[in-house]
Each structure stands twice: as C-alpha cells, then as structure tokens.
Amino acid sequence: xxxxxxxxxxxxxxxxxxxxxxxxxRRQLKEPVSGWIATLMMAGSFVSGVATWLKLMSFDEHQRExxxxxxxxxxxxxxxxxxxxxxxxxxxxxxxxxxxxGALIHLYSIGYMHGQERFTRFFTxxxxxxxxxxxxxxxxxxxxxxxxxxxxxxxxxxxxxxxFEKPSAARAGKKAFVANRVGDFGFMLAMFLIFSHxxxxxxxxxxxxxxxxxxxxxxxxxxxxxxxxxxxxxxGPLFVWLPDAMEGPTPVSxxxxxxxxxxxGVYLLVRSHPFLEHAPAAGDVVAxxxxxxxxxxxxxxxxxxxxxxxxxxxxxxQLGYMFLAVGVGAYVxxxxxxxxxxxxxxxxxLGAGSVMHGMEDEQDMRVMGGLKKFMPITATTFIFGWLxxxxxxxxxxxxxxxxxxxxxxxxxxxxxxxxxxxxIGALTAFLTAFYMTRQVRLVFYGEERWHKRLHHDPHESxxxxxxxLVVLAALSLIGGAINLPKEGLKFxxxxxxxxxxxxxPLEVHSFGxxxxxxxxxxxxxxxxxxxxxxxYRRGLTNGEDPMLxxxxxxxxxxxxxxxxxxxVSYFVDRPGRKAAEVLSQSVDQGLIDGxxxxxxAVVAGLGRQVRRAQTGFVRNYALTxxxxxTVLLFVFLLRGAV
Amino acid sequence: xxxxxxxxxxxxAAMFCIGAIGLLIRxxxxxxxxxxxxxxxxxxxxxxTFARMLDDIGGQVFVFFTxxxxAAxxxxxxxxxxxxxxxxxxxxxxxxNVLRG
Numbered sequence: 184x185x186x187x188x189x190x191x192x193x194x195x196x197x198x199x200x201x202x203x204x205x206x207x208x209r210r211q212l213k214e215p216v217s218g219w220i221a222t223l224m225m226a227g228s229f230v231s232g233v234a235t236w237l238k239l240m241s242f243d244e245h246q247r248e249x250x251x252x253x254x255x256x257x258x259x260x261x262x263x264x265x266x267x268x269x270x271x272x273x274x275x276x277x278x279x280x281x282x283x284x285g286a287l288i289h290l291y292s293i294g295y296m297h298g299q300e301r302f303t304r305f306f307t308x309x310x311x312x313x314x315x316x317x318x319x320x321x322x323x324x325x326x327x328x329x330x331x332x333x334x335x336x337x338x339x340x341x342x343x344x345x346x347f348e349k350p351s352a353a354r355a356g357k358k359a360f361v362a363n364r365v366g367d368f369g370f371m372l373a374m375f376l377i378f379s380h381x382x383x384x385x386x387x388x389x390x391x392x393x394x395x396x397x398x399x400x401x402x403x404x405x406x407x408x409x410x411x412x413x414x415x416x417x418x419g420p421l422f423v424w425l426p427d428a429m430e431g432p433t434p435v436s437x438x439x440x441x442x443x444x445x446x447x448g449v450y451l452l453v454r455s456h457p458f459l460e461h462a463p464a465a466g467d468v469v470a471x472x473x474x475x476x477x478x479x480x481x482x483x484x485x486x487x488x489x490x491x492x493x494x495x496x497x498x499x500x501q502l503g504y505m506f507l508a509v510g511v512g513a514y515v516x517x518x519x520x521x522x523x524x525x526x527x528x529x530x531x532x533l534g535a536g537s538v539m540h541g542m543e544d545e546q547d548m549r550v551m552g553g554l555k556k557f558m559p560i561t562a563t564t565f566i567f568g569w570l571x572x573x574x575x576x577x578x579x580x581x582x583x584x585x586x587x588x589x590x591x592x593x594x595x596x597x598x599x600x601x602x603x604x605x606x607i608g609a610l611t612a613f614l615t616a617f618y619m620t621r622q623v624r625l626v627f628y629g630e631e632r633w634h635k636r637l638h639h640d641p642h643e644s645x646x647x648x649x650x651x652l653v654v655l656a657a658l659s660l661i662g663g664a665i666n667l668p669k670e671g672l673k674f675x676x677x678x679x680x681x682x683x684x685x686x687x688p689l690e691v692h693s694f695g696x697x698x699x700x701x702x703x704x705x706x707x708x709x710x711x712x713x714x715x716x717x718x719y720r721r722g723l724t725n726g727e728d729p730m731l732x733x734x735x736x737x738x739x740x741x742x743x744x745x746x747x748x749x750x751v752s753y754f755v756d757r758p759g760r761k762a763a764e765v766l767s768q769s770v771d772q773g774l775i776d777g778x779x780x781x782x783x784a785v786v787a788g789l790g791r792q793v794r795r796a797q798t799g800f801v802r803n804y805a806l807t808x809x810x811x812x813t814v815l816l817f818v819f820l821l822r823g824a825v
Numbered sequence: 826x827x828x829x830x831x832x833x834x835x836x837x838a839a840m841f842c843i844g845a846i847g848l849l850i851r852x853x854x855x856x857x858x859x860x861x862x863x864x865x866x867x868x869x870x871x872x873x874t875f876a877r878m879l880d881d882i883g884g885q886v887f888v889f890f891t892x893x894x895x896a897a898x899x900x901x902x903x904x905x906x907x908x909x910x911x912x913x914x915x916x917x918x919x920x921x922n923v924l925r926g
Contacts, residue, residue, distance in 0.1 A: 799925025801857070801918045805848050 188238060188249045191270045193231035194278055195317040197224045201310035205303055214302040218293035221306035225289045225313060229282035236275050247272055247681045250323055250387060261382060267323035269386050273518070273682035276675070277320035277450055280522050284442045284529050285313050287651035291533050292434040294647035295540060305345060305432065312338035316443050320450060325374050325384040328451070332370060332415070335444045336363045342439060343431040355427035362424035366414015366448075373407035376400065386454070393457035405458040405465035412448025418506055419472045422480065422499045423748045429491040433536030436491060441498045441532050442525035449505045449521055453514045456683060460512070470510025470591075474607040477503025479745055481614040485621070486731050486742045489546050490535045493622050497572065498528055500611060504587055507608060511601065513590030513689050515666070515676045520587055522675075523579035523662045527571035530655035534565035537648055538626060541641040542633065548622065552722050553631035557641045560649045562627045564656035569623045571659040573616035574708040579662030581705065584612060586668065589700045594689035609707055616711025621719050621730065629722025668697060833874040840867035854906050854916040858899075865895050 201224030205217050212220070239247050253267035268274075289309060296305050315334025322328040344356030378384055380400055381392040393401060412418065417425040428440045439445070452459060452469065459466055477500045484496035501524050508517035539546060541558055555562040571578035574585065591605045633641065643649070666675035668691075676688060691697035718729055731738040740746075796807075844863035851857055869888045876884030909916050 794926030797924070797926030799922030801921070802849055802852075805845075809845055809849070 188235060188251060188270050190231055190238065191235045191249075191251060191268055191321070194228050194235065194282070195314055195321060197228040197231065198310045198313040198317065200224060202307060202314055205307040205310060209303050209307065212303050214297070214299075215293055217303040217306050218289070218296070221310045222286060222289040222293065224310055225282060225286035228313065228317065229279070229286050232275065232278040232282050235270060236279060239270065239272070239275055244681055248387065253323070256326075262378065262384075264324060264326045264384065266327065267385075268321045269323040270321065271682045272678050272680075273450075273454065274320050276518060276522070276679065278317060280525050281313070281316055281320065281443050284525050284655075285316075285438060287654055288434050288438040288442070288529060288533065291437075291536070291648050291651040292432075294645050295434055295536055296432065297645075301345070305342075308338055308341050308345070309434075309438070312342065312439060312444070316447070319447055323386055325377065325386065325389065328386075328454075329367075329370055329374065332411075332447065332451075333367065335439070335447060336360065336367070336415070339363070339428070339439050339444055342435040343428045345431055345435065349430065352430040355424075355430040359424040359428050362421050363414050365421060366411040369407040369410025369414070373404050373411065376404050376407065390455070390457045393455075393461060396458075396461060398461060401458050401461035402465050405455070405462040406468065408451060408455050408458065409465060409469055412451050412506075413472070414448075415451075416445050416448030416502045416506070417499045418448070418476050418502065420747055420751055422476060423744075423751050425499055426492050426495045426744075429489070429495050433491065433532060433539060436495070437529045437532030437536070440495065441528040445498065445502060446505070446521045446525070449502070449509060449517055452506070452509045453517060453683075456509075456512075456514055456686065459509070460685070466510045466512065468510070470507050470601075470604055473503045473506030473508075473510055474604050474611075475503070476500070477507065477611045478607050478614075479747070481611045481618065482741045483744050484618045485614060486728070486734070486738050488548050488728070490538065490548050490551070490622065490626060491532070491546055493548075493618065494528070494531055494535060497615065497619070498524075500615060501528065501572070504584065504608065504611070507604065508587045508590060511591050511594045511604070511689070512686065513587060513594055514683055514686060515679050515688065516583065516586040516590045518679060519666045519675050520583035522665065523571070523583040523659070526655055526662045527568040527578075527580055527659040530652060530659055531565060531568040531572070533648070533652055533655065534561050534568065537561040537644040537652065538641075540644050540648065543637060545633070545636060548625040549723060549726070549728075550633050550636050551626045552629045552633065553627070554641055555627040558627075558643045560643060560652060564649075564652040565627065566623060567656035567659050569619045571662075572619055573712055574612055574704055575712075576705055577660070577663065579659050581708075582663030582666065582668070585701050585704045586666070588612070588704055589668075589691050589697060590689040592700055593691055593696075609703065612704060613707040613711045616708040617715045620712045620715025624715065624719035625722060629719070632723070632726075668701075830874050830878040833870060837867045837870040837874065840864075840870070852917045852919055854909065854918050854921075857918055858902050858906065862895065862899070865891060 201221050204220060205212060208217075239249070242249075248269070248271040251268040251270065253265050256264040256266050258264075289306070292305065292309065296302055299305065312335060315331045315338060317331070319328055319331030319335060322331055340356045340360040343359050344353045346352045347356075374384060377389055380396055381389050383389055383392070393404075396404070413421050425440060425445070429436055431440070459469070480496045480499035480503060484493050484500065487493045487496060501520070505517045505520050505524070508514070508520065538551070538554060538558065538561060541554075541561075542551065545551070567578070571580035574581045588605060588608050591601055591608055594601075664674075666673055691700065718733075723729070731742070734741065743749075841864050844860045844867060847860035847863070848857050851860065869891055872884040872888045872891070874884075876882065906916055909921065913920070
C-alpha cells in the first residue's frame with residue numbers, strides 16, 4: 184500500500200481519547216469544561232474525517248477502498264480478527280455525517296444539560312457512543328462491526344436511562360436493550376453462517392465471496408442481517424423500543440435515536456448488499472416490512488400528543504423509507520435519505536428540546552401553542568425541518584424522498600408488486616406532511632394554551648443551543664445538493680459507485696417520467712400541509728384534537744399504536760415466558776446442569792473410594808511403596824530390561 | 826586377599842532388607858528413622874561397590890548427593906520427632922494418623 188491513509192485512525196481515536204479523559208477525570212472535571220472537551224474531540228474527529236475524505240478523493244476511483252490492517256485482536260484456528268479499518272466512500276460518508284451532526288449536537292448539549300447533575304457523565308457516554316459508532320462504520324470486518332454495534336447499544340441503554348431516578352426511564356432503557364438483543368442474535372447467527380461458508384469475516388473478502396454462495400445461504404445471511412438491522416433501526420414489531428427511548432435527554436434522542444445509531448441497520452444492509460443482491464426474496468421482505476413500518480408509524484404519529492414521541496414515530500417511518508429503498512436495491516437513495524434525514528430530524532429533535540427547555544420540560548403539545556412569538560429562532564429553524572421532511576422543493580428531504588419513490592417506481596423488477604409499495608410510500612409521504620403540519624401548528628401557532636401551566640412566558644434558548652439549530656436548518660435547506668437528479672450533479676451516486684460495485688443505478692426512463700413522479704411527490708406533500716393547516720387552523724377546538732374526533736375509533740386505534748406494543752408484551756409474557764421456563768427447567772437445569780453436576784458427582788465418588796487408601800499410618804505407606812518397588816523390580820527383571 | 830565385589834552387594838542387600846523390615850514392623854518413630862538410614866546407607870554401599878566394579882566415578886559422586894540429602898532429612902526428621910515428644914507421651918508412629926483421608 185503505497186498511499187497511506189493513517190489519518191483515518193484519528194477519526195475514532197479522538198472520541199476515544201475524549202471518553203478516557205472524561206472517565207478518568209470524572210471527579211475533577213466539572214461543567215462546562217467536560218462538555219467542551221467532548222465537543223472539541225468530536226470536532227477533531229470531524230476534521231480528521233474531512234482530511235481522510237480529501238485524501239480519498241485524490242486517489243484513483245478504483246483505489247478508493249483502503250484496508251488499514253491494524254493489530255491482531257484474536258486468532259483461533261483459521262480465524263483471525265483484527266482491529267482493522269476499511270476506508271471507502273461508503274464508510275467516509277457515514278463518518279462525515281456522524282461526526283458533523285454529532286459535533287453540533289455535542290455543542291447543543293452544553294447548553295441543554297446546563298445545571299444538570301452528572302453533567303460530565305453525560306458527555307462521557309456521548310463520546311463513548313461516538314467512538315462506538317465510528318468503529319461500527321469504519322470496521323474492516325464483521326466482528327469489529329459487531330463490537331461497535333454492541334457499543335452503541337450499550338451507550339443507547341445508558342443514555343436512555345440517564346435519568347435513572349425515573350422508573351419510566353430505567354424501564355425504557357431496559358426495553359431498548361432487550362429489543363436490540365433480538366437483533367444482535369440475528370447478527371451473530373449471520374456471522375457464524377458467513378464464517379462457516381466463506382471462512383472469513385473480513386468485509387472485502389466476505390463481500391466478494393457472497394457471489395459464490397447458494398441462493399438459500401445468501402437469503403439466510405441477508406435475512407439474519409436484516410433481523411439485526413430491524414432491531415437496531417426499529418423495523419417491524421421491533422420498533423416498540425424507539426418511542427419509549429424518548430425518556431432520555433433530548434440531545435440523545437437527536438443524536439442516537441434519530442440521526443446516527445438507528446441508521447446503523449441501513450448502513451449494515453447497504454454494506455452487505457452483495458448478500459441481498461443474491462437473495463431477491465430477502466429484498467422483498469426488507470422492502471415490504473419497511474413500507475408497512477413507514478405507514479404504521481406515520482398513522483401513529485397522526486394522533487400522538489407528545490412532541491418528542493411524534494418525532495420518534497416519524498423517525499421510525501423515515502427509517503422504513505430507507506429500508507424500502509434498500510429492499511428495491513436503491514442503495515444510494517437509502518444513504519442519501521439517511522444523510523438528509525440526519526440533518527432535518529436532528530434539527531427537529533433539537534428544536535423540540537429547545538421548546539422543552541423554554542417550557543420547563545413540558546412535552547405535551549396540547550398545552551403549547553403560539554410559541555413562534557417567544558422562540559423566533561427555534562420556530563423558524565423548526566419550520567425548515569418541517570418543510571424538509573414534508574418534501575417541499577428545494578429542501579433536502581424533497582430530493583431524497585423523491586429519489587426513493589422514483590426508485591421504487593422504476594426499479595421494482597426485483598420486487599413483487601412494487602406499484603403497491605410505491606402507493607404505500609406516497610401515502611406515507613402525504614401523512615408525514617400532515618402530521619408534521621399538525622405538530623408545527625400545535626406548537627408554534629394558534630392559541631397560547633400554556634398560561635395555566637407556566638407562570639412566566641416561555642423563553643428562547645441560549646446561543647449555544649440555537650447555533651446548531653441554524654447550521655442544521657441551513658443543511659436541511661441545501662443538503663439535497665449532494666445528489667441532484669441530473670447527470671453530472673449526482674455527486675453522492677458517483678462518489679459511492681466504487682463502494683457499490685455491480686449495482687446498476689435505478690433511474691427514471693425519461694425526464695418526463697421523473698418530472699411527473701416528482702410533481703406527484705411534491706403535490707402530496709403540499710396537499711398534506713394544506714389539509715393540516717386547514718384542520719389545525721385554530722389549534723385545538725375546545726381543548727380537543729379535531730382530527731382525533733374525526734377519525735373516531737380509527738383514531739383511538741392509531742393512538743394505541745395499533746396494539747403492537749401490548750401484542751409484543753403479551754407475546755413475550757405468555758408464550759415467551761412459558762418457553763423460557765420450559766427451556767430453563769428441562770434444558771438448562773436438566774441437561775446442562777445435569778452434565779456439569781454429573782461430572783462433579785463422578786469425580787467426588789471416585790475420590791471417596793480412593794481416600795480410603797490414605798490411612799494415615801506411615802507403615803502402610805512404606806509397605807505400599809515397598810511392594811510397588813518390588814513389583815516393578817520383578818517386571819523389569821522378567822522383561823530383561825535391567 | 827581380594828574380597829569379590831558380590832560380597833559387598835550381598836551385605837548391602839541384607840542391610841536394605843533389615844532396614845525395610847524394621848521400617849515395616851517397628852512402631853517407634855525413632856527406630857523407624859534409623860531403619861531408613863540403614864536402607865539409605867545400604868544403597869550407598871551398592872553405589873560405591875558398583876563404582877569400583879565398573880570403574881566409574883559417577884557412583885561415588887552419587888553417594889555424596891545421597892549423604893547430603895540424608896543429612897538434611899535427618900535434621901528435619903529429628904526436629905519432627907523432638908516436637909512430637911514434647912506434645913505426646915511417646916513417639917508411636919501408629920498414633921500419628923491425623924492425616925488420614
């Protein structure tokens with residue numbers, strides 16, 4: 184390797200150093216020093232990421248996959264795991280938005296966590312999270328990916344239950360952890376399967392080898408990886424942990440549960456796309472579960488009243504979009520939407536945090552209203568996020584969502600009934616525009632419903648919190664420019680092309696078709712917004728949500744989250760607990776404990792017999808010794824060896 | 826007159842057997858101890874004899890090692906016996922069976 188990319192090591196090293204400094208100095212470092220250390224480390228990581236990116240750009244297009252071998256971690260038989268990095272366009276794209284958005288959220292947190300007990304602890308975890316996430320995206324083999332994967336899961340748990348005095352927060356952390364374990368189990372099985380068939384877990388060779396697998400094995404690997412992704416990225420019934428994760432501090436929701444960690448599943452599938460390419464059935468599953476998750480989560484967001492939970496369901500819904508794109512093979516569109524989503528969703532979460540900051544931690548949108556007057560910056564930036572997620576030209580969300588929908592329309596050959604999938608996606612886009620309008624109307628416009636709750640007027644947040652908001656709002660506006668649908672302007676697609684070898688880009692067949700599809704997408708967003716404004720013109724009517732009344736029983740059904748959470752609880756509690764009890768009694772206590780105790784019993788019984796020989800009489804020993812020596816003597820004499 | 830080497834070997838074997846039998850039948854720890862010494866020196870005698878017969882100095886060298894080890898063993902053994910005498914009436918080996926399994 185003549186061209187060295189040593190600078191890439193600095194990317195994960197910065198947050199690791201930050202974590203260690205904050206952890207070791209936790210008694211000495213106080214607010215706000217620890218927050219600034221953590222933020223500087225993230226900024227350093229971002230700068231290293233940019234340096235690596237520029238260096239990678241200077242390479243020839245076909246040499247933009249650099250493996251940094253690193254030291255050996257473990258070796259067993261033919262297996263060797265290394266602490267090695269894989270630097271390629273895909274991982275650097277992830278690094279840039281993780282560190283960039285991460286640094287902004289770190290900065291915001293200094294203001295948000297002001298005056299909190301355990302201030303340093305918060306930033307320690309935040310840096311540890313960033314380190315784990317960077318290991319996840321930069322890792323050169325599946326085992327190291329898994330290490331980062333588990334690391335982000337742990338940090339997610341620690342940060343969701345950061346206010347562990349609250350029982351609900353502690354419970355939410357546990358729930359997230361357990362739901363993630365289900366996915367981790369899929370990840371591990373996928374790794375075992377890959378290793379047993381390909382003999383390696385190194386990403387480049389495993390991905391090259393994926394082409395030689397039988398269709399059945401590739402499908403199994405792809406589905407197991409998808410199970411892992413579904414756990415981490417809240418897909419299908421496993422999404423139940425994400426709304427509860429809103430118990431954590433709001434910057435955590437923005438960083439981990441909107442912008443970065445939950446997109447790890449999308450990254451994993453895009454990274455493992457050769458397996459998916461060999462398993463059309465798996466692609467079907469990914470696309471359908473993604474589309475349905477997007478739709479279900481959007482309907483729940485329609486009627487929820489918690490400012491953060493609406494955003495959480497919205498995140499689930501948008502993640503469903505990304506998986507829909509992955510399922511139809513539009514990997515670039517998935518990554519594109521992941522990046523733009525990181526901008527506008529982080530922006531809206533931070534905006535929600537800013538609202539809560541100014542309203543004594545109130546989260547119920549029914550007691551907000553008219554806040555635009557008191558929080559001009561928060562309101563304006565939030566509106567940028569709203570227009571972006573609703574898919575209005577020229578905001579970032581329009582370009583990425585449009586690309587996903589267009590890909591689903593034209594690229595459905597591999598997926599059955601893709602026009603229905605497109606319909607679900609379009610319907611979700613419409614619902615998204617509607618519920619985000621509802622949120623904006625309820626929070627920032629209309630009647631001021633907080634006079635009973637607050638004894639003073641809400642206030643705008645300090646500069647340290649509004650600055651990240653402004654930056655993210657700008658990114659939400661122009662972020663779409665990284666991949667415009669015109670030849671020569673598809674920067675992201677061209678940049679990612681070397682990392683996605685053999686993937687034909689999904690493109691509309693003609694300018695006219697693309698124009699019609701885009702117009703439909705914008706029209707759906709615009710209708711959603713218009714309808715939302717019409718329904719919530721006056722905010723709530725007599726303290727009641729007009730939409731909830733109009734939806735009637737359906738609204739209550741949505742409000743209960745389609746009964747998915749209770750269903751999952753019921754399933755885990757009854758058959759799940761029963762199965763666990765049976766397994767624990769018959770297999771664990773019977774078979775495994777039986778084997779272990781059996782071996783111990785045999786040894787103990789043997790010992791009980793043998794101890795009789797130990798009489799304590801010296802002369803007995805002497806006799807035994809002598810007889811033994813005599814016997815040996817005779818043996819040697821008879822064999823003639825002496 | 827030259828005494829044949831086999832005579833020495835017979836004497837050594839007899840000494841060894843006396844020591845071994847004494848070790849097995851006597852109960853007094855001190856006497857058992859002396860029997861062990863007898864066995865050791867029987868072996869020493871064998872070593873020296875063979876060294877002469879085979880014209881190999883190695884056998885005599887081995888005797889030195891045995892003597893040194895025996896000396897160390899005597900020191901520890903006598904110390905044990907003395908401390909046993911201090912605690913008990915006699916030094917009957919069969920009474921000392923607290924280490925039985």
